[in-house]
Amino acid sequence: MSGDTLAVYRVLLEQPSFLLRSRFSDLCAYLKLPEEAVTVELGRLREFGLLVPRWNTRDEEYPLHPSVGLERLATQRQKQLDALTDELQHDRLTAGQFVADYTEFLAERTARDVEVFExxxxxxxxxxxxxxxxxxxxxxxxxxxxxxxxxxxxxxxxxxxxxxxxxxxxxxxxxxxxxxxxxxxxxxxxxxxxxxxxxxxxxxxxxxxxxxxxxxxxxxxxxxxxxxxxxxxxxxxxxxxxxxxxxxxxxxAFGDSTPRRTRGVTPQEGELLKLLVQGATDEQVARKLAVSMRTVRRIVAKLSEQVGASGRFELGVRAAQRGWVD
CATH class of the missing domain: 3.30.870.10 (Endonuclease Chain A)
Known part of the structure; x- marks a missing residue:
């Protein structure tokens, strides 16, 4: 209900005589609205059931008491809301079933693509x-x-x-x-x-x-x-x-067993240097190279002595300067 519709309703409740045909122009003047606008608002009041015909007087109308008229509107709106709520609940159930079906489809497809064995x-x-x-x-x-x-x-x-x-x-x-x-x-x-x-x-x-x-x-x-x-x-x-x-x-594996030397280091030494430069720990290097921690430390010590490095960081720098690592 718009503000104009409510204003017309309020005026008619206070001065029902404005509903007489002879006073239509007075109503428009009182509301300071053109006749076309007032006609539209009266029509809306009839649609809302707030303006009803008198049962004992032909061609006359009266504004329904707000305790009855507005309660009736509230009841109608509640029915609409209930209907919308039912529709929303139905939509949610439908959407939930759709999601469940799709999830099951994905699970079945994933199960076909992946097997896990603990x-x-x-x-x-x-x-x-x-x-x-x-x-x-x-x-x-x-x-x-x-x-x-x-x-x-x-x-x-x-x-x-x-x-x-x-x-x-x-x-x-x-x-x-x-x-x-x-x-x-x-x-x-x-x-x-x-x-x-x-x-x-x-x-x-x-x-x-x-x-x-x-x-x-x-x-x-x-x-x-x-x-x-x-x-x-x-x-x-x-x-x-x-x-x-x-x-x-x-x-x-069964070719020349002599370790290849690439730019001054063997492939194993080169891989170790690359891992050190990347920040790998001795334990990680040992696991990647499939050697013991003792072997890793021995190779690090050997290479450090070879380039005159006093620590792992300096070893990485000097190895890079010599082109042993990229």
Whole structure:
């Protein structure tokens, strides 16, 4: 109800005689409104039920008492609000069901793309279920002291090699210093056609089967936590790109065993310097290079003496000056 409508209603309540046809012009003059505007406001009062015909006098109207008229309007508005509330509740229920359905759809789709296996045993059991027919690539960081219990011919990789599945292993350089690996496992597999390359460090354990599934640890620094299997094409492709980048820069494990020297340092030393410059701790460096803390400190001491550095920061600066790190 507008202010003009309410003003007309108030005047008619106070002076009902203005409703007589003979006094219409007086009403307009009193309200200081044009006749067209007053006619419109009277029509609105009739729509609101505040201006009603007299039951005992033909063609005459009177303003309904506000205690009745306004209460009736309030009741009508309450019904409208109740209807809107019911409609809103219905819309909320509909929206909630829509969200629930969509969430379920996403969960089902995600479940198809990702498998999570907590604990080393469950992860190992899932690995045995893979039956690749084309390729099996493995990025295998080495943890100091972690030697296989079984013989090479008892490895689950043996059937893959016998079927002619393209098999690639990326391992840490330090891993090939142990006879059990170089003269045992990896040499045995290479005899069956597996390709083995070494690199100073590896970021995580990664397995890729047929270019369709990528397996990596829940925690890249602790394989005992479990594994995640990704089937999403995007994730698998990223895993392949990372593997191939390391593969291209790696050395043949059974080629010349003399460490390459790049700009005055071996690949392992260069990787160690890069990690130090990035702010890695000795523990992090040891884990990345798959060596002991003692080995890290020995290499740091050797390089520091070589360049005349008195600390890790100065070693990084002098190594950068010599072009040993980018």
């Amino acid at each position: 604990g080393r045993e469950l992860a190992y059991e899932r690995m045995q279920q893979f039956r690749p027919t084309k390729s099996a690539w493995g990025m295998l960081p080495y943890v100091d002291g972690d030697f296989p219990d079984a013989k090479p011919n008892q490895s689950p990789d043996q059937p893959l090699l016998e079927r002619g599945v393209e098999t690639r292993y990326l391992v840490a350089e330090t891993q090939m210093k142990h006879r059990v690996f170089k003269e045992g496992y990896f040499f045995y597999f290479s005899e069956y056609g597996a390709k083995v390359r070494t690199t100073p460090s590896l970021p995580m354990k990664l397995l890729i089967f047929d270019g369709e599934s990528a397996v990596m640890g829940i925690d890249p620094d602790d394989t005992s936590v479990g594994a995640v299997v990704h089937h999403s094409r995007t994730v698998v492709r990223l895993a392949e790109e990372m593997f191939l980048k390391y593969w291209e820069n790696a050395d043949d």
